[in-house]
Amino acid sequence: xxxxxxxxxxxxxxxxxxxxxxxxxxxxxxxxxxxxxxxxxxxxxxxxxxxxxxxxxxxxxxxxxxxxxxxxxxxxxxxxxxxxxxxxxxxxxxxxxxxxxxxxxxxxxxxxxxxxxxxxxxxxxxxxxxxxxxxxxxxxxxxxxxxxxxxxxxxxxxxxxxxxxxxxxxxxxxxxxxxxxxxxxxxxxxxxxxxxxxxxxxxxxxxxxxxxxxxxxxxx
Amino acid sequence: xxxxxxxxxxxxxxxxxxxxxxxxxxxxxxxxxxxxxxxxxxxxxxxxxxxxxxxxxxxxxxxxxxxxxxxxxxxxxxxxxxxxxxxxxxxxxxxxxxxxxxxxxxxxxxxxxxxxxxxxxxxxxxxxxxxxxxxxxxxxxxxxxxxxxxxxxxxxxxxxxxxxxxxxxxxxxxxxxxxxxxxxxxxxxxxxxxxxxxxxxxxxxxxxxxxxxxxxxxxxxxxxxxxxxxxxxxxxxxxxxxxxxxxx
Numbered sequence: 001x002x003x004x005x006x007x008x009x010x011x012x013x014x015x016x017x018x019x020x021x022x023x024x025x026x027x028x029x030x031x032x033x034x035x036x037x038x039x040x041x042x043x044x045x046x047x048x049x050x051x052x053x054x055x056x057x058x059x060x061x062x063x064x065x066x067x068x069x070x071x072x073x074x075x076x077x078x079x080x081x082x083x084x085x086x087x088x089x090x091x092x093x094x095x096x097x098x099x100x101x102x103x104x105x106x107x108x109x110x111x112x113x114x115x116x117x118x119x120x121x122x123x124x125x126x127x128x129x130x131x132x133x134x135x136x137x138x139x140x141x142x143x144x145x146x147x148x149x150x151x152x153x154x155x156x157x158x159x160x161x162x163x164x165x166x167x168x169x170x171x172x173x174x175x176x177x178x179x180x181x182x183x184x185x186x187x188x189x190x191x192x193x194x195x196x197x198x199x200x201x202x203x204x205x206x207x208x209x210x211x212x213x214x215x216x217x218x219x220x
Numbered sequence: 221x222x223x224x225x226x227x228x229x230x231x232x233x234x235x236x237x238x239x240x241x242x243x244x245x246x247x248x249x250x251x252x253x254x255x256x257x258x259x260x261x262x263x264x265x266x267x268x269x270x271x272x273x274x275x276x277x278x279x280x281x282x283x284x285x286x287x288x289x290x291x292x293x294x295x296x297x298x299x300x301x302x303x304x305x306x307x308x309x310x311x312x313x314x315x316x317x318x319x320x321x322x323x324x325x326x327x328x329x330x331x332x333x334x335x336x337x338x339x340x341x342x343x344x345x346x347x348x349x350x351x352x353x354x355x356x357x358x359x360x361x362x363x364x365x366x367x368x369x370x371x372x373x374x375x376x377x378x379x380x381x382x383x384x385x386x387x388x389x390x391x392x393x394x395x396x397x398x399x400x401x402x403x404x405x406x407x408x409x410x411x412x413x414x415x416x417x418x419x420x421x422x423x424x425x426x427x428x429x430x431x432x433x434x435x436x437x438x439x440x441x442x443x444x445x446x447x448x449x450x451x452x453x454x455x456x457x458x459x460x461x462x463x464x465x466x467x468x
Binding site: 202 | 362366393
């Protein structure tokens, strides 16, 4: 196994199991659609709330996608193969996270104009929302992957992953939504975007190593 | 400096016999301090000029809130020690400490809400400190749930250590949330560098209560660690001997 063959096989697996990614995206669409139906479908409510709705839906969709991230690899033994392959485990995990991130976030970005129409998001807020998604979502993946690796051997790990991971997601959600609200109120927002980037970079540094520890402990 | 005490911490047997003589005195001293501090604070300290008698909940709220953070710091340190040196006592400590910390965080939240009602007129606001303490409570619950739901002991130890270390990131957020972000919550009551702005008859009982709380928790944690050691080492000879000779 080499890094490039690993990368290719990850993409292939993802492509041949499209349903997983499609499920996460469908889940996202359903959650976003629930808010206007369930609470209030007027533009006065939706325009300020749009960023929060999109971000909450995103977090839930990512949690869904991430929970099963190592499950299949754990069951068929490829996780053990990573450990004994002689390649650096943190780098493999980093590659896997990047592949997953591309698979979930890129389609979401493509769908975002649709959602901004559905939620009456003004065009000034739209680009900031896109920026927060680009800058903030990597940290969600990097933090989430730690929880996924820790709970990989538990059969019903989904609730546990949420309990472990959601506390770390709160700051990201807060900074991302307040950036969009700031631009809608005409306030400066670049500092909030910088915070999102900082959190992504910090988790980029810490998470692959922590995940590697968890993976090694899980496959014993 | 002599590091042998640190290396001895790797041995549950050594810790068990050492802590047996320490747990009760620490616990009793802590209880004594707590009783003195609380009775003094709740009954005899002068009322606040602004908040009247409702400020007295500070004598419960502040010690408990400090412990909630200190317990997590201890968890994080223990997790780090375990990941680096594989010290056997660290996961036992995490297992013993996490529920205590969770209870402390819960009491801090509840007492804070009770304090908030007469002072701010609301039980809860989504301000930075309150939210981050709520997050702290969730973190404790996550650690407890994770450690208990993993059947493989090696994996459970590692997992609890990893999540404890990662959770340390929340502590500076709690610590500086009242300083950096101007919110409803009042500033820190104690700082090491400044003289307190309260008169001594108000802060002295608080200080005693805080110290008492630390000793109280230290004693509790030692007892919980002892029973955890007995459970984990139940196959070893020294435990059998211990139970045969001093069992109750």
